[in-house]
Amino acid sequence: xxxxxSARRDFxxxxxxxxxxxxxxxxxxxxxxxxxxxHNAVKAKQPAAFEVLTADQARELDxxxxxxxxxxxxxxxxxxxxxxxxxxxxxxxxxxxxxxxKKGLDAVQQFTGELFPGVPRFSAANPEQQIKILTxxxxxxxxxxxxPRRGLPPGTTDFIQTLRFQTIIGFLVDPSGGxxxxxxxxxxxxxxxxxxFTAPFGFYDKDYPGWQAAPGGxxxx
Amino acid sequence: xxxxxxxYKTAEEVDFVIVGSGASGGxxxxxxxxxxxxxxxxxxxxxxxxxxFTHDEIKIFNEHFLTNNPKTQPATFRKTPxxxxxxxxxVMYGRCVGGSSVHFTANYWRLHDIDFHEHSKTGDIPxxxxxxxxxxxxxLEPYYTKVEWEVGVSGLAGASPFDPPRSKPYxxxxxxxxxxxxxxxxxxxxxxxxxxxxxxxILSKPRAGRSACDNCGFxxxxxxxxxxxxxxxxxxxxxxxxxxxxxxxxxxxVHRIEMDKNGRAVGAVYFDAQRNAHLQRAKxxxxxxxxxxxxxxxxxxxxxxxxxxxxxSSGYVGRNLMPNSNVVACGIFDEPINDYKGFAVSxxxxxxxxxxxxxxxxxxxxxxxxxxxxxxxxxxxGLPPDTxxxxxxxxxxxxxxxxxxxxxxxxxxxxxxxxxxxSLDPDVKDAxxxxxxxxxxxxxxxxxxxxxxxxxxxxxxxxxxxxxTKWSNPVTEQxxxxxxxxxxxxxxxxxxxxxxxxxxxxxxxxxxxxxGSSMVTSGRGQPTMTIQALAYRAADRITALAKRGxxxx
Numbered sequence: 001x002x003x004x005x006s007a008r009r010d011f012x013x014x015x016x017x018x019x020x021x022x023x024x025x026x027x028x029x030x031x032x033x034x035x036x037x038x039h040n041a042v043k044a045k046q047p048a049a050f051e052v053l054t055a056d057q058a059r060e061l062d063x064x065x066x067x068x069x070x071x072x073x074x075x076x077x078x079x080x081x082x083x084x085x086x087x088x089x090x091x092x093x094x095x096x097x098x099x100x101x102k103k104g105l106d107a108v109q110q111f112t113g114e115l116f117p118g119v120p121r122f123s124a125a126n127p128e129q130q131i132k133i134l135t136x137x138x139x140x141x142x143x144x145x146x147x148p149r150r151g152l153p154p155g156t157t158d159f160i161q162t163l164r165f166q167t168i169i170g171f172l173v174d175p176s177g178g179x180x181x182x183x184x185x186x187x188x189x190x191x192x193x194x195x196x197f198t199a200p201f202g203f204y205d206k207d208y209p210g211w212q213a214a215p216g217g218x219x220x221x
Numbered sequence: 222x223x224x225x226x227x228x229y230k231t232a233e234e235v236d237f238v239i240v241g242s243g244a245s246g247g248x249x250x251x252x253x254x255x256x257x258x259x260x261x262x263x264x265x266x267x268x269x270x271x272x273x274f275t276h277d278e279i280k281i282f283n284e285h286f287l288t289n290n291p292k293t294q295p296a297t298f299r300k301t302p303x304x305x306x307x308x309x310x311x312v313m314y315g316r317c318v319g320g321s322s323v324h325f326t327a328n329y330w331r332l333h334d335i336d337f338h339e340h341s342k343t344g345d346i347p348x349x350x351x352x353x354x355x356x357x358x359x360x361l362e363p364y365y366t367k368v369e370w371e372v373g374v375s376g377l378a379g380a381s382p383f384d385p386p387r388s389k390p391y392x393x394x395x396x397x398x399x400x401x402x403x404x405x406x407x408x409x410x411x412x413x414x415x416x417x418x419x420x421x422x423i424l425s426k427p428r429a430g431r432s433a434c435d436n437c438g439f440x441x442x443x444x445x446x447x448x449x450x451x452x453x454x455x456x457x458x459x460x461x462x463x464x465x466x467x468x469x470x471x472x473x474x475v476h477r478i479e480m481d482k483n484g485r486a487v488g489a490v491y492f493d494a495q496r497n498a499h500l501q502r503a504k505x506x507x508x509x510x511x512x513x514x515x516x517x518x519x520x521x522x523x524x525x526x527x528x529x530x531x532x533x534s535s536g537y538v539g540r541n542l543m544p545n546s547n548v549v550a551c552g553i554f555d556e557p558i559n560d561y562k563g564f565a566v567s568x569x570x571x572x573x574x575x576x577x578x579x580x581x582x583x584x585x586x587x588x589x590x591x592x593x594x595x596x597x598x599x600x601x602x603g604l605p606p607d608t609x610x611x612x613x614x615x616x617x618x619x620x621x622x623x624x625x626x627x628x629x630x631x632x633x634x635x636x637x638x639x640x641x642x643x644s645l646d647p648d649v650k651d652a653x654x655x656x657x658x659x660x661x662x663x664x665x666x667x668x669x670x671x672x673x674x675x676x677x678x679x680x681x682x683x684x685x686x687x688x689x690t691k692w693s694n695p696v697t698e699q700x701x702x703x704x705x706x707x708x709x710x711x712x713x714x715x716x717x718x719x720x721x722x723x724x725x726x727x728x729x730x731x732x733x734x735x736x737g738s739s740m741v742t743s744g745r746g747q748p749t750m751t752i753q754a755l756a757y758r759a760a761d762r763i764t765a766l767a768k769r770g771x772x773x774x
Contacts, residue, residue: 067611168601169278172596172600173596174595188620189600189620189623201558203558211380
């Protein structure tokens with residue numbers, strides 16, 4: 001990835017660099033349908049039925065996304081309805097990722113059993129075990145700027161990276177984009193959900209005395 | 222605005238057909254129709270309006286709602302002519318009425334006097350193909366002023382000691398200061414620099430029936446829902462339509478300039494939304510399609526008369542691309558800055574506009590204090606590189622830093638390198654079956670060195686401002702370009718330029734080019750102001766030629 005691609009000028013970089021760009025450019029136009037569906041689903045009193053995910057898969061993804069962006073004293077992926085966003089994504093714009101998800105979920109299950117014999121699946125592991133599993137799965141992977149660790153079930157790295165990327169979008173996208181239920185993600189990061197603001201905006205500009213020329217004149221250095 | 226709207230038949234020979242409705246095309250349309258000419262503007266993209274714009278990042282970034290779509294309009298990239306280009310997203314431009322001015326950041330810097338004659342001052346630079354402009358800053362000054370007053374620019378005259386002379390103050394005061402501006406001022410002044418309120422093409426006061434900015438925070442990348450951003454769409458295109466002589470025709474993808482046997486352009490051939498081809502006849506053709514599509518269109522318009530592409534006797538069509546060097550540094554502070562509110566840029570500094578040659582490189586740059594992350598973009602790119610990528614610590618970093626971070630953006634010179642630029646890919650086609658854009662680009666080593674140096678100054682400013690943490694992207698060779706400058710440069714010598722100082726092509730009497738491709742040097746990073754000043758000037762020159770009967774003869 002070319003990191004001089006600037007946030008100012010490069011939408012692709014804005015959404016996660018080359019990997020994100022490839023993902024994004026591959027998805028049009030189904031993403032809008034997915035976004036709308038997720039938006040409706042998370043707004044509904046009763047969660048909509050999953051369209052692609054089995055109940056088992058949904059439960060595992062819910063546990064995984066909640067581990068990627070946990071709920072603590074502020075909302076996490078679960079409160080933002082990320083799993084509903086993912087379900088519809090896998091039916092539409094991310095349909096070609098479905099094999100990655102299936103393979104990845106199987107791999108996570110297998111790895112869970114290897115690491116913690118007797119624990120049947122990721123969602124059944126306790127929180128400490130879940131963190132340990134994800135730490136192992138991401139250790140030395142591209143997520144940590146390294147190479148995939150030997151011995152991981154095949155497909156794990158692709159899956160975790162794709163899942164992280166899509167989870168972040170589902171957590172923080174403007175609700176008009178179908179995620180971020182009731183601004184859960186924005187609340188967590190301190191983004192006021194309003195769309196119109198008046199200066200002063202924050203701590204440092206509240207006592208600004210107004211523009212003054214630099215002391216000692218403005219002659220060129 | 223429906224009053225006075227006009228439509229022309231394609232067979233009807235209008236005075237001018239303009240290809241592109243962006244920063245320059247919009248200005249040319251307004252000026253020429255105001256001057257009494259019948260004008261058709263052909264725009265590739267749709268005609269969107271304020272009510273169509275959205276904060277939906279997925280729609281904007283994913284659907285390419287406002288920009289060229291790499292899926293239907295692929296491009297290919299290679300570093301040098303010796304390489305085989307591979308398909309990858311590598312160029313972006315606005316693809317809707319208003320062009321890139323709909324989604325841009327709206328930094329409006331004038332060029333300085335030095336930008337017009339830097340080659341004479343510096344002499345030849347190995348590996349670069351520098352030239353002076355055939356016009357001067359003084360020639361362009363009245364038109365810069367016209368941009369500020371007519372398009373709508375907020376700023377404070379005299380605030381930067383490095384500013385070139387100006388004939389009038391800005392029409393509006395600067396936008397309110399943001400936290401990043403206060404902190405940048407604090408740090409930069411401690412180091413003896415001269416930060417000043419950013420000149421921005423965003424209204425700080427209601428003007429001409431348009432609203433002032435309400436600081437929604439979805440600016441760069443997004444269309445403005447209240448017309449506060451001074452895009453061509455919000456500013457000059459309504460004025461063009463109001464004349465009753467200008468038709469804006471969206472969804473019209475021009476792919477050929479039609480010529481007659483006498484070497485005169487007779488009009489532009491385009492696909493409509495149903496992909497039916499039409500020829501719009503005109504007495505003269507003006508290409509304002511941007512620094513990628515203007516040369517592409519010339520290269521697509523080959524004939525036995527023009528086997529190397531139209532207006533390309535010099536071989537300069539598509540060459541010498543200067544996308545501006547750039548790098549970002551970020552700083553994290555103790556208290557909430559809340560810079561996600563509002564427009565992007567608050568303060569600018571031009572102390573490095575002309576760097577000391579003793580430093581070992583050429584050119585210069587500008588630094589600005591800004592915040593242009595959406596929440597998703599911040600989570601993907603806004604955190605220090607050593608931040609955990611998931612879990613409690615990731616979330617904690619997000620929640621602590623989202624509102625406490627700002628960026629210093631370093632923009633600078635790109636030297637023209639002859640082999641850098643756009644050509645037609647021999648293999649890859651777009652969804653219409655036309656040869657795709659092929660980008661060949663490798664930064665001149667000088668530019669990388671200068672950018673590194675500026676990045677180090679930005680990090681010092683963060684320290685002086687009291688940043689808790691600071692970090693930056695590494696400076697690397699660019700593979701994705703947005704500032705599309707220099708690819709049909711202006712000059713007096715027909716052997717080393719494509720257009721003359723009137724924007725007329727050296728080779729075709731009734732064919733004019735006016736957009737980023739016309740620029741001879743890159744300036745220091747913010748070209749739109751200059752592209753529009755050139756368009757106002759070009760409209761004056763073209764009007765004078767037409768009135769003297771020197772175009773349709």
